Amino acid sequence: MTRHILTGSRVFTGERILEGHSVVLDAGHIVAVVPRREAPVGLSTRELPADTLLAPGFIDLQVNGAGGVLFNDSPTVDAALAIASTLRRSGTTSLLPTFITDAPERTRLACDAATRALEQPGSGVLGVHLEGPFISPERPGVHAPHHIRQPGAEDLASLVALGERLARAGGRLLMTLAPERVEDTFLQRLSGSGAVLFAGHTAASYERTQQALAAGVRGFTHLFNAMPPVQGRQPGPVVAGFESDDAWCGVIVDGVHVHPANLRQLLKAKPRGKVFLVTDAMPPVGTKETTFTLYGHTILRRDGRLVTEDGTLAGADIDMASAVRNTVRLLGVPFEEALRMASLYPARLLGLESRLGGLAPGQRANLALLRDDVSVLATWVDGNEQWH
Known part of the structure; x- marks a missing residue:
């Protein structure tokens, strides 16, 4: 794609909103963010609506499905790409297809499919999130209990190889597990491969959670959900997540999974x-x-x-644009910070902030054009423009 200019809208760099600036793109990357009067002349220019905001595309690290497709049902490249395509309409330009607890052979298919999707230019796929199967049978949520298990030596070897393969390709393996179901050596080996480990679907004690954080666990999957409630003498993983300054916390802000008051305190x-x-x-x-x-x-x-017929929550009915709106409306978070929670911070967690999560020279041209109500007019994935 030839060098061209996006101009006319406000620009959110990931740190602040700029007025009267233009963004220069070339070969799927951002070349410059400059005052409009300083933009290069003679280039093809896309005039964007004045009442819009050009922002970093959203990054969603927990996506089971969308557009009628469930990754567990169809652990294929086509399914991963279809999910990514659907969610682009709500501003998500990068994601981790998420495969929940299932049979080992199907898990292998999902890992291979996500890896091959990552290797396709412009796919928006960043790797894979394995949510299980090494989780607590006491806190399965909607996960199939008969597929929950503890890892063996072969599991560790294949996951280390997967983490290394994805990291070499510029992606990541994110794995949700229950710290009480694995040994510290497992955590240390797997985190050393480039994989990102999160605690989730866990009944771990506060003490065990702290040990796991020291051994390589980096954060928490949908904190509060599928975890024991906080009790006077049993603070559990939730308080461990609150206390650790280094730990990351992913949250579902749909007004259903967690009471907004709990999220405001977090x-x-x-x-x-x-x-x-x-x-x-x-x-x-x-x-x-x-x-x-x-x-x-x-x-x-x-x-x-x-929900299942007995009322158990089974994932969420929300897209990232709605999550941003809810974060402002329900939690009182400033709009710019809500945008960072959907883009810059997930990029930092994965260690990809030099390429994603902001609008700066050298970063990939993964962008979303937003109205004030966070409705999405257009997206760019590696510079490829799509109007919605």
Whole structure:
């Protein structure tokens, strides 16, 4: 693609909003962000609506499905690309397809598919998030109990190889596990491969969670959910997450999974930049579907919830643009900070902030054009423009 200019809108760099600036793109990357009067002459120029904001594209690290597609049902390259394509309409330009607890052979298919999708230019796929199978049978949520297990030596070897392969390709393996179900040596070996380890679906004690954080666990998957509640003499993983300045916390801000008051307290407790947004999206997102199937069971879409027939939450009915809106409306977070929680902070967690999460020279041209209500007019993925 030839060098060209985006201009006319306000520009959010990931740190601040600029007025009267233009963004110069070339070969899928950002070349410059300059005052409009200093933009190069003679280049093709796209005039954007004046009432819009050009921002870093959203990065979603927990996406089970969208557009009628569930990654567990179809652990293929085409499925990963279809999910990414659907979520682009809501501003997500990079994501980790998420594969929840399942049979080993299907997990291998999902890992291979996500890796091959990552290797396709402009896919928006950053690797894979394995949510299980090394989780607590006491806190399975909607995960299939018969597939929950503890890892063996072969599991560790294959996961280390996967973490290294994805890191070499510029992607990441994110793995959610229960710290009480694995040894510290497992955590140390796997984190050393470039994989990012999160605690989730866990019944771990406060003490065990602290040990796991010291051994390589970096954060928490949907903090509060699928974890024991805080008790007077048993603070558990939730308080460990609150206390650790280094630990990252992914949260689902849909007004359903966690009470907003709990999330507001989390934001007060954590250092700025350590809480980020995820959707935990499922197949109905981006569609009008009212049901889908998970592990052979019907999941119902009701009043903003996705639930089994007995009322267990089964992922979330939300996209990232809605999560940003809710973060402002329900949590009182400034708009710019909510945008960072959906872009810059996930990029930092993965160690990809030099390429993603901001608008600066050298970064990939992964952008979202937003109205004031966070509706999405257009996206760019590696410079490829798509209007919605």
